Amino acid sequence: MIISLLAIIQNVFSTKKDSLFFALKSEKNQNNIVDIYNKLSKEYKSLNPDSSLFYIKKAYNLSVKLKYVKGEADASYNYGTFYKRNSNIDSSLFWFENAFVKQSAYKDTIEISRALSAIGSIYSEKSDYTNAIKYFKKSLSFRKLTNDKKGIGIILFNIGNAYYSVKNYKIALENVTKAIDIFTEIDYKSGLASCLNFIGILYADWGNNDLALKSFTDALKIEENKVTQIDLYNNIGNVYVNLQNFDTAFSKYSKAYLLSKEDENLSKQAESLKNLGLVSIDMGNNVQSNQYLKNALLISEKIQSKELEASILSSFGYSLLFQQQCKNSLSYLLKSQEIANEYNLQDLTSKNYIFISEAYTCIGEGAKAKEYYKKHDEAQNQNNKELNDLSIKYETEKQDKEIQLLNKQKQLGEEQLKTKTAESKTQRIIIFAAFFFILIFIISIILIARQYRQKRKANELLASQNKQIVQQNEEITLQRDKLTEQKIEIEASINYALRIQRAVLPIENDSAEHMLGEYFLIFKPKYIVAGDFFWTTQITTMGHATLLIVAVADCTGHGVPGAFMSMLGVSFLNEIVRKSDVTQANQVLNHLRLYIIDTLKQKGISGEQKDGMDMSLCVINVKTLELQFAGANNPLYIIRNSNLKVLEQGNKLSEIQNLKVFDNIEEIKGDKMPVSIYEKMNDFTNHIVNLKTGDRIYMFSDGFADQFGGVKGKKFMYKPFKRLIAETSNLPIKEQGNHLEKVLSEWTEHKDINTGTSYEQTDDITVFGLELMNGKYIT
Structure with missing residues (x-):
């Protein structure tokens, strides 16, 4: 009978999803359908995250449509859980806060407490313990209105952990002790295991490695939660490091890392990798240590855990100091201390001070080394005093409780002895x-x-x-x-x-050179095909050239998507200019915008894809040299012939002359709106400028200025780009283009400090320069 009962129970659990799907098919009530979607998302949470997200979206969208507040609150909470498991902390916080707002509307005390506790846990991961404690306490106040002792105990434990992180050991221990009493009363083994882990950490802080190891091992025997198991293996590894047993420590850290990989827990992966990196130093494997710590640092930055990032930076600094890379070590340690100061990480501060002191000693700065050693000494004395006081209090309270328990047992025994009847000893044995x-x-x-x-x-x-x-x-x-x-x-x-x-695209087209003079074109797609495009055409009357039209555009995206947009742009420009005879610069952009909106079916509604292009467009009368310019977010640079200083070969412009040329670059700014649907849909401005022979114009996309590179790995930026054009304007126009390409190549050849390789191209790059020369017209 017992075996049959167990089989029935297992069968119920194995068919839970099937029963939900069956209920979904027959359910007519829309609110109940939302509840089923939410339940399905939880069933798939660990098994298939993509399916879980699918049902969360269905539950949320339908509940919003129905104005079903409870369903919307449950879906918001499930969203928060999903993003937390995927280490998207900011999104997780947003959805938990949304769940709290919705749950407050229908006044479900348990659910309100659960959402507040989830918000507190997110703030803990962000190392914002002030807010974490605030939300945990709010959660506790709601949970105390219920009979949920397990929930109350868990929140008390979380409050204790948060207070421990800000070094308020007294309040931390008070809350964890209350949690232990509750977990003991209800026989909640996982909660007791977490508390034993906490007590083990305290023993380790007090230097009692034997009792710490016993607490961690006892906790591991009863703990089934994988996250707590990971913490326990890491903590056991820490004790073995203190005992100089590095091989066993490495084994425990490796076990913690494997469990965190199985659980897809990035935070625990980073912590385990940090520990593997530190113990590798003790084992004499510096290369392996650096790799572990580098991977740990990348994960901590990805999940935005500042406390973990600070701890890993400190460990990396220590590792580099051990390897006599003193300056690099100091850089990591100072970054770590900057975060520690911001988030009041006092334990880390004490450790950092001694490492920073040693780093300054290593580079020969004795005064600073002495200053940080003094800071370490003061912090360490304070830490030791607080820990000693706490140790005495904890052991005293523990002994008092043991004495009280013995007295109760003795009293109970005496009372039972007095009330015993004359039952037969033989009967009791039988x-x-x-x-x-x-x-x-x-x-x-x-x-x-x-x-x-x-x-x-x-x-x-x-x-x-x-x-x-x-x-x-x-x-x-x-x-x-x-x-x-x-x-x-x-x-x-x-x-x-x-x-x-x-x-x-007229990339190899010589019509501009034949009509007006010399020009250069830099056209570098990020991938094989480009989202940037360069377009030119000429308008002839009675066999004589009258207008030259030139455009440089930057479409949404790059690669294949950007190339599709560029082909649309070229096709529409040909249609507008050649077939519709629109030759006024701003009207060309106005017409092109209408074509884009109509073709892409843009409505301007929220969430719609923002496809379009930024563009500079010039219309030049080849007889009068009158220039029309219209721009969508992109400008036009003009350098007048009167501002150019042509020198003999081998000479250079003086610094004063360069500044003068830079100041005399005329910049005509484009309108602050793209060629697509936009909140601002005014006509584009038509700028008219009279040019002369020898004047130069420059049109470009944002790719050159936005390219990362250089010694510091920063963007090139527009001001240096403008100065570069000014400084090279004395060169013949084609040589100027070659020089710009050379500067760009040198800029990206610098090594990236993170990857050790040259910088990849950031975006499509297009730069077009044209010099107006007399006697170059087509007739």
């Missing part, structure tokens, strides 16, 4: 023996049945797994072959697209 044999018999039956079922399930599982492995290997091989074929086809398609784009 009853006890009968109960004992019955108990042994039942236990034996349960164990035998369980072993049989486990063995049968293991055999079935092995057979199923073997079959799945064979199928998966076949599928992987097939998918690999398909991916290889798809890659070849995609590359061929993109190269074919490049040939089409090259044919359409």
